[in-house]
Amino acid sequence: MDFTSIVFIQIAIFSCLAIVFPTSRSSSSIKISAAIVLILLSTSFYFRPDLMAKVGLGAWVVAILVPILLMRQLESLVINSQYTAASRFAKWLRWVVPTDGMWSYHRLLKGLSLAQTGQLEAAGEIFARSRSSERTEIGRSATALLYRSTDRWQEYIDWGQQRLTPEQLQLDRSTTLVYYLRAFAETGDLRRCIAEVAKLDRDRQLNTQYLNLLKMYILAYCGRVDAVILACQSLLSMYPTEVHQFWIGTAELAAGKHDPAKKELRQLKQATADSCIQQDIAWRLSQPLPNLDKLTSYDWETVAQMETTVIQDAGYSSVTPNDAPTPVTNVIIAINVLVFCAELFWQSRIGDKDFTFIPWGGLAATLVVTGQWWRIITANFLHMGILHLGMNMLALLYLGKFVEYRLGTWKYLFAYLVAGLGSMAVITYIDIRWMTVPHITVGASGAIMGMLGAMGAIHLRGWRQAKVAAAGRQFQAVLFSVGFQLVFDLTNGHTSIVGHFSGLIIGFLVGLMLLGLPTKELPRLPSS
Template sequence: MTLNLFLIQLVLFTALFMLVQATRLPRGWLVAIGIVLLVLMSGFLIAPEWAGLVSGSVWALLILCPMVGIARVNRLVTQERYRQASYLANWLKWLHPADGFWEYPQLLKGLNLAKHGRLGEAKQILCRYQTDSTPTGRMAKVTLYRMEARWEELLKWIQHNIPEKLLEQEAWLGVAYLRSLAELGDVNSLLQGIERFEQLGRRGYAEVLRTLRLYALAFCGQSEDLQRFLDIALPFYPAPTRQFWLATAEMAAGNWAIAQERLTALQASQDLPLVHAIQWRLSHPLVDSTQNLTESSQAILNQIKISVQQEARYSNQLALATQKSYATYTLIGINLFVFVMEIWLGGSEDLYVLYQMGALVPENVFAGEWWRAIAAIFLHHGIVHLLTNMLGLYVFGALAEAALGRKKFLITYFFTGVGSMLAVVFVSTLTNSTTQLTVGASGAVLGMVGAEGAIQLKGWWVEKAKIAQERLRLIGIIMILQLFSDLITPQVSIVGHLSGMILGLLAGSVLFRAKHPV
């Protein structure tokens, strides 16, 4: 596969994948996708040999960099590192000036000023932007209310000025609304709102969903569950913020003395929004939530606790964050070392060099050179072939290793890699192409995709985990796109890829143990 063809497929597939979610995407992203597709189509008409390189560059500039950057900004905001977030957002606004992002750095600057005790200056900045008519204006207004813990005013403003549809469209606005309800003692409405949020299919908003679950566990007095959730899902939270929410959970559980001690210890902070939140909490004590939850709310809370446990087991992000994938990194290192050897011996695209180093040739395997079925999975034809496989191994290898453990992961990797090579040998005898040369870790990498699919399938089928059902859907899309790519790409072993996925599904089904619900 040439770099040009690879970039064409990458641009096309990612654009189509984003368009499938068009109803949830802000208008600015749809414009960016339209520009990228227009450049791609124009490239096909004017200079096909450059279409991938040009459209790929535009794609990186308008989609990849802003998406990665905005995700980083959101993480910095969650960590309350507002100065760094504002600095990064100032650069990103030139790549994605739409959807309120042009003004966002100023809002972050205001938050940073408030955090460092300069509330007056912060309010001056935010007041310049506050309005009910734009997303940025609404965000500024909500921020002003939240900084001073004016929850009653916030709730009244939302109830009188914000239609329900807007609460669904702007997730952060819905979060503010649900917290204001909980702060005023309506925990049942908080839980029902979280359930509606999940039913709307908003799981793409990972940070938002984690925040809502934090609220649920804290305001419902689930201190032990909250501690585990903070350790696993939100380890990057600042220590004072963690202590505030743990104290909230203790208060909601009826442990007033513990809560008061923790909150009082935090009051010396210069972080004025935190100080105001503490003052509100101490002056508006939470009642024992277990006495006020309705039967349906209790069921929602129980489901949230189960979902948190299941996501710690099946969520891609959590798996990557909680386990070091040493075996995956070792395999990547071996592949890179072998590729350097290919270049040193004469070139990674020199067929003679690949043959001498162990490329799979079916007739040689029949002649007794069985070792080629192993050696071939560490050889690659060109830099694009290597990089695409290593990227896939980095992602899906880490996931499989986290779920299976190191030993079972390595068994799966070699079972699918060698097995896919043997499948190529078998099919070659049926098609009379026994002199065909095959190299690459693609079979093993797609074996990891198949294994991850089996893991998620078991999670959905056995544990009834919603997160596993969603991950399984994503794995299915990846498999379909991979097969489509194989059909339109010359010199690709469809047999090796397909057999690797099938063997991965088999290995994952056998080696992964789902937990049966109690």
């Protein structure tokens, strides 16, 4: 079995195991699909190992990879309020993912599209038809959207108290729950909203994105303008700018900046074509905000804790803001891609059989010790194939952007080069001392694993020194990634475990060293 097949099979197995794991939040349909793929992989391995790659990988691509990618595309359309396109996409997608309410989801999106363009009556009819089955999550979501689209918050609370059970709210950890808790704040019961969100945060019972959204709502109602701006710039940057502006305006109103806030909201109402935003603004300008004098000292302590959490999560979140400048990462990726294109061109000229990495600067320990030291550098920019390049560049895009944003451009470049060169130097030493069969090493994996180590150093420092809980969770995720890479390397004879883990250790140590120097500040509250 070739290298590509082995790698894909490992990815399929590990991803399916992660999906079926009890704590996974994947949908039931995806979990069933993952279980079926694991059964197919196991069966083919036992009866026909020669067909394992074709059968197992084919099932994984069709049943897992494609649906997940398509669902993420749909989620992106919904988050960005592109409801018309999302409705059309969902109508087609239901044939690919026919369970978990997808069969009728496109109708809800159609209703949102109509509401967005001001056709509230037509939208209400769609929501009313969809809510006929309130025993399903789709039906309950339709009810939430029906009341939300017309700002009938008190009616929604009344309906929820009569029809929703605690068990249903536990299941509906998205639209229904978010709008239900917002309804309490919109009708003046901010204390109830704060208490429920604090419980969700304490019990880790809600998707992080929706939890951050609810925290931002509360901070806006409490007039914490700077914290709302920070949340919009980082944790909730995926939402449309108009949504950000509305909630920043709400926070300014709550903070007592009435005249500038009302002016900004009126300007937004005139500028936006989204009827839902227009209606929200009309509601905000005509209805009083929650009375903050009713909050107890305990409520304010809870709000302060939420504000602190937002600041910390923004500083140690694994998500890098979309507008964060990361020029070094972009340049390194471009160099690797260009070098690979040159490899392909040269390979097409001389033929696959005659192609070797030696003339291109591949790492051969015997040549390095004879004076060709530059191979320690050049080997970092060579790759064996499109899969090797693609996996490394995707990892670099994620890890590199995070580390560059946190450390700063020049410190990041230093850490990347030291990890890459250091891992190649360790490979050379190990090969000379203990390897009897000469081999060639290429790839940016050592440097990229160094960035994983640097990420671990950043989170460890935040967890142990700054006592940031979010950093501790992210550090645990780094440890999980290290464990995954270890298993991957031990079950794959085509990778360099020495290069990977020497780069990881070097990157971790360099990261700790650089963090001891004056470095780029992590996100904090912007000045008003």
